[in-house]
Amino acid sequence: MNNMSTFDISTLSVAVPEIFLLSAIVVVLLLDLFLTKPFKQATYYLTQLSLLITGVMAFNLIGEPEAIIFGGSFILDDMASVFKVFMLGGTMVAMVYTRHYLEQHSLFKGEYFILVLLSVLGMMVMVSGYSLLTLYLGLEILALSLYTLIAIARERAGAVEAALKYFVLGAIASGLLLYGMSMIYGISGSLNINEIANFAANASLASREMLILNFGLVFLVIGIAFKLGAVPFHMWVPDVYQGSPTSVTMFLSTVPKIAAVAMLVRILVDGLGAMHAYWSDLFMVLAILSIAVGSVVALMQTNIKRMLAYSTISHIGFIMLGFVTGVISGYGAAVFYVLVYILMSLAAFGIIILLNKKGFEADLISDYKGLSKHSPWFALMMLIIMLSMAGVPPFVGFYAKLFILQQVISAGFVTIAVIAVVFAVISAYYYLQVIKSMYFEEADTKSEVTAPMDMQLVLSINAVLILVVGLFPDFWMKLSISLF
Amino acid sequence: MENSLLSLLIWLPIIAGFFVILLGNERANTARWVSVAASILVFVMSLTLYTEFDSTTHLMQFEEKSSWISQFNIYYHLGVDGISMPLIILTTFSTILVIIAGWEVIQTRPAHYMAAFLMMEGLIIGVFSALDAILFYAFWEASLIPMLLIIGVWGGDNRVYASIKFFLYTFLGSVFMLVSLIYMYNKGGSFSILDMHNLSLTTTEQAWIFWAFFMAFAVKVPMFPVHTWLPDAHVQAPTGGSVILAAIMLKMGGYGFFRFSLPITPDASLEFSEVVIILSLIAIVYIGFVALVQRDMKKLIAYSSISHMGFVTLGVFALFLAYTPGSAEGALLGLEGAMIQMISHGFISAAMLLVVGVLYDRLHSREISTYGGVINSMPKFTGFAVLFAMANAGLPGTSGFVGEFMVILGAVQANIWYAVLAASTLIVGAAYTLWMVKRVFWGAITNPEVATLSDINTREFGILAVLAIAVIAMGVYPQPVIDVMHVSIEHLLNQALTSKL
Numbered sequence: 001m002n003n004m005s006t007f008d009i010s011t012l013s014v015a016v017p018e019i020f021l022l023s024a025i026v027v028v029l030l031l032d033l034f035l036t037k038p039f040k041q042a043t044y045y046l047t048q049l050s051l052l053i054t055g056v057m058a059f060n061l062i063g064e065p066e067a068i069i070f071g072g073s074f075i076l077d078d079m080a081s082v083f084k085v086f087m088l089g090g091t092m093v094a095m096v097y098t099r100h101y102l103e104q105h106s107l108f109k110g111e112y113f114i115l116v117l118l119s120v121l122g123m124m125v126m127v128s129g130y131s132l133l134t135l136y137l138g139l140e141i142l143a144l145s146l147y148t149l150i151a152i153a154r155e156r157a158g159a160v161e162a163a164l165k166y167f168v169l170g171a172i173a174s175g176l177l178l179y180g181m182s183m184i185y186g187i188s189g190s191l192n193i194n195e196i197a198n199f200a201a202n203a204s205l206a207s208r209e210m211l212i213l214n215f216g217l218v219f220l221v222i223g224i225a226f227k228l229g230a231v232p233f234h235m236w237v238p239d240v241y242q243g244s245p246t247s248v249t250m251f252l253s254t255v256p257k258i259a260a261v262a263m264l265v266r267i268l269v270d271g272l273g274a275m276h277a278y279w280s281d282l283f284m285v286l287a288i289l290s291i292a293v294g295s296v297v298a299l300m301q302t303n304i305k306r307m308l309a310y311s312t313i314s315h316i317g318f319i320m321l322g323f324v325t326g327v328i329s330g331y332g333a334a335v336f337y338v339l340v341y342i343l344m345s346l347a348a349f350g351i352i353i354l355l356n357k358k359g360f361e362a363d364l365i366s367d368y369k370g371l372s373k374h375s376p377w378f379a380l381m382m383l384i385i386m387l388s389m390a391g392v393p394p395f396v397g398f399y400a401k402l403f404i405l406q407q408v409i410s411a412g413f414v415t416i417a418v419i420a421v422v423f424a425v426i427s428a429y430y431y432l433q434v435i436k437s438m439y440f441e442e443a444d445t446k447s448e449v450t451a452p453m454d455m456q457l458v459l460s461i462n463a464v465l466i467l468v469v470g471l472f473p474d475f476w477m478k479l480s481i482s483l484f
Numbered sequence: 485m486e487n488s489l490l491s492l493l494i495w496l497p498i499i500a501g502f503f504v505i506l507l508g509n510e511r512a513n514t515a516r517w518v519s520v521a522a523s524i525l526v527f528v529m530s531l532t533l534y535t536e537f538d539s540t541t542h543l544m545q546f547e548e549k550s551s552w553i554s555q556f557n558i559y560y561h562l563g564v565d566g567i568s569m570p571l572i573i574l575t576t577f578s579t580i581l582v583i584i585a586g587w588e589v590i591q592t593r594p595a596h597y598m599a600a601f602l603m604m605e606g607l608i609i610g611v612f613s614a615l616d617a618i619l620f621y622a623f624w625e626a627s628l629i630p631m632l633l634i635i636g637v638w639g640g641d642n643r644v645y646a647s648i649k650f651f652l653y654t655f656l657g658s659v660f661m662l663v664s665l666i667y668m669y670n671k672g673g674s675f676s677i678l679d680m681h682n683l684s685l686t687t688t689e690q691a692w693i694f695w696a697f698f699m700a701f702a703v704k705v706p707m708f709p710v711h712t713w714l715p716d717a718h719v720q721a722p723t724g725g726s727v728i729l730a731a732i733m734l735k736m737g738g739y740g741f742f743r744f745s746l747p748i749t750p751d752a753s754l755e756f757s758e759v760v761i762i763l764s765l766i767a768i769v770y771i772g773f774v775a776l777v778q779r780d781m782k783k784l785i786a787y788s789s790i791s792h793m794g795f796v797t798l799g800v801f802a803l804f805l806a807y808t809p810g811s812a813e814g815a816l817l818g819l820e821g822a823m824i825q826m827i828s829h830g831f832i833s834a835a836m837l838l839v840v841g842v843l844y845d846r847l848h849s850r851e852i853s854t855y856g857g858v859i860n861s862m863p864k865f866t867g868f869a870v871l872f873a874m875a876n877a878g879l880p881g882t883s884g885f886v887g888e889f890m891v892i893l894g895a896v897q898a899n900i901w902y903a904v905l906a907a908s909t910l911i912v913g914a915a916y917t918l919w920m921v922k923r924v925f926w927g928a929i930t931n932p933e934v935a936t937l938s939d940i941n942t943r944e945f946g947i948l949a950v951l952a953i954a955v956i957a958m959g960v961y962p963q964p965v966i967d968v969m970h971v972s973i974e975h976l977l978n979q980a981l982t983s984k985l
Binding site for chain 2: 403429
């Protein structure tokens with residue numbers, strides 16, 4: 001570890017995207033203070049511009065040699081760069097949808113965008129975090145911004161309740177995570193991921209050390225499961241999804257999942273990979289429970305945001321199955337699934353937001369009645385999204401499931417695969433409910449889509465990508481595996 | 485051109501479907517003409533498959549192969565042999581009929597209706613020509629989507645229930661197939677169906693894979709006891725949807741047994757053949773009696789379909805009992821009979837459903853009791869209806885006879901009692917079909933509305949005439965079809981009889 005003791009200014013180049021984004025946040029924050037009402041839109045455009053430039057910077061770092069700086073607490077590798085590009089791209093898309101929502105519901109405030117930028121910064125720190133401390137730091141930046149974002153609709157009781165619930169349960173999760181980290185630190189003597197890895201890989205550990213390591217591991221797994229929303233630590237997910245303003249629900253259900261998976265990879269795969277046998281058993285139980293609960297409970301939902309919350313839980317189950325396998329291609333399958341999930345989820349919430357109007361949230365499944373009549377194009381898009389989430393080919397959701405199942409079966413867990421597909425069929429029922437509403441039922445009221453063209457265009461591209469990537473998934477699969 | 489013929493057959497209708505959607509419901513007439521032109525073009529192109537077909541080899545023809553998902557060695561691999569080629573032509577043929585049949589009848593969203601059928605045509609041709617398991621699975625599942633919408637959007641009063649039941653039943657059946665396909669990929673390193681034919685599997689593996697396939701294909705055929713979705717789907721679907729469902733989608737199940745079950749799990753197929761035969765016989769006999777008591781004509785045809793498809797599975801699985809070393813004749817008869825039965829059922833069920841459709845369009849009732857004495861007002865139509873009813877009952881000289889007769893001959897070699905039970909359907913089938921004919925067409929007019937019925941118009945006459953020609957031609961001279969499939973079937977028989985252990 002040469003870079004531990006000395007500090008070389010040139011090493012900062014690997015953290016350029018984060019540094020730029022932080023500066024941009026400060027600039028946008030200050031500018032927003034002085035912008036008068038007619039120019040408030042400038043905050044939005046500056047936000048998009050900052051995200052774009054940061055994204056380009058992160059993109060340029062793809063393929064750079066791996067570098068660990070800041071005393072071993074910050075890593076730049078392809079996984080970090082690629083994840084950052086996807087996070088920034090996803091956020092940009094989310095912001096296009098968000099603007100329409102905020103304008104419809106008079107929530108258009110500069111703080112919203114600044115909080116989003118801050119949470120993105122937090123996620124970027126998480127993705128590049130290579131010590132327990134950096135990871136925790138990034139996580140907290142992200143979480144605190146999200147709590148505030150939810151509460152931004154403070155006139156709504158539901159939003160305040162959701163924010164509080166998220167805050168309290170999020171704090172518990174952070175506490176559990178910290179507790180686990182302190183045990184790992186206590187026994188291994190280091191916060192750095194690679195030193196923890198060396199320690200855990202040491203074959204001659206005493207049983208006492210092993211015990212504490214295990215204890216810490218369990219807390220870490222619980223903390224991560226909390227953040228991911230895996231059963232039985234999922235109780236916050238449906239309430240927060242339903243209570244938050246839809247644009248916040250969209251954001252927190254998509255991009256932060258990449259960061260959570262990155263944290264999972266850093267801690268459990270890079271750090272405690274030697275203990276895979278211990279945590280994979282925990283993961284298997286969490287994954288199966290998530291798939292089962294997510295698929296079955298969603299059947300009863302009438303609120304589409306709540307239904308998507310349970311659907312997310314079941315997708316998280318599939319993602320966790322990828323980590324059960326303990327092989328690089330399995331982890332790659334999980335990453336592929338996350339990226340696909342984000343593509344689908346962004347589009348699904350995009351459709352919900354698209355139908356939003358002043359005083360109308362479009363968050364009930366029955367609000368979609370007759371959509372195929374008055375907006376056949378977006379009904380078709382929603383059809384694609386729902387079928388893709390259900391895992392029907394040729395849409396990309398199928399290939400994500402295929403990849404995971406192939407890895408799970410190849411690891412010898414045929415029974416797990418069978419359980420997973422049976423629940424996938426059950427979950428198809430509630431996706432079909434949305435299709436039923438759109439296509440098989442007549443509308444009570446005729447409503448036109450009033451969203452601006454840029455949103456309609458981005459949303460169409462987003463949904464069509466679900467089909468296109470589904471027809472040509474090879475590149476994305478290879479990319480996902482190459483990150484490990 | 486020749487090398488990409490199958491691709492053209494798959495993608496041309498799908499692209500035409502997109503185009504028709506873009507035309508929109510406002511330009512309904514253009515959409516109709518484009519659809520019918522596309523479907524005729526595809527049919528004519530598919531005839532090239534027949535004329536250029538080399539019936540002296542069991543090898544795949546018109547092959548196309550290019551890498552698709554290299555991560556899993558998945559190829560865009562197409563090809564046909566004597567088993568799949570006739571089914572593809574059946575598909576292109578039926579699609580023209582349903583598009584013309586929906587010409588005036590469908591007034592709500594006509595362009596979307598036509599587009600759904602065009603896209604489904606392409607996807608089903610994909611199912612029959614895919615030689616890569618994942619490509620096959622993708623087409624197999626994707627073909628559910630247009631059918632879901634056809635039933636749900638243009639169906640009857642209870643269409644929502646029927647469409648979702650249809651989707652979930654088939655979806656549940658096929659996910660197990662997916663798991664076993666992945667299992668075989670992990671074992672053999674290839675998703676190619678032809679490689680899977682040669683993959684050696686232990687008895688236990690074969691048993692699991694056999695039942696996984698069985699779930700997928702038995703639901704689709706459908707076999708007793710997983711047949712209950714079909715009467716619902718049939719009754720609720722619009723006429724065109726029922727036609728495609730009965731004429732082609734059910735064949736996907738039968739095709740699955742030919743392409744997957746027999747060659748991939750020959751030993752398990754042998755071991756469990758008696759179970760399948762008994763289920764087939766229950767379908768033939770019991771469901772035949774169920775058909776007898778139906779009051780709804782479409783439901784009657786649905787049950788009659790299940791009963792007739794029982795012959796397909798009987799013919800396929802009787803081969804293990806019919807085969808004696810040195811004499812493959814009985815086994816071959818059964819298998820070829822099953823194939824003929826699939827094609828013939830495609831014609832007859834399509835014709836029967838169109839006949840019901842003609843009546844339904846006029847009086848909006850499928851109840852047998854609504855009618856009576858239709859012959860008085862619709863003599864030309866009754867002529868066709870009686871011909872198709874006779875074919876459905878298996879009258880010699882019609883295509884319905886050939887397949888059933890061959891399967892029964894095969895079954896005689898297997899076990900005389902199987903043959904007796906199967907042959908009893910000739911009586912039951914005649915009973916339910918002719919009794920329906922008697923109540924609907926013969927006798928005096930009881931319902932005054934029936935007296936006002938106008939006879940079929942040129943469009944309807946044309947459709948029924950084409951089907952009548954097909955039914956009689958297949959019945960009188962089925963040899964060309966048998967010639968085409970003979971070598972492939974012989975090869976399949978070999979595969980089925982060669983142990984993998």
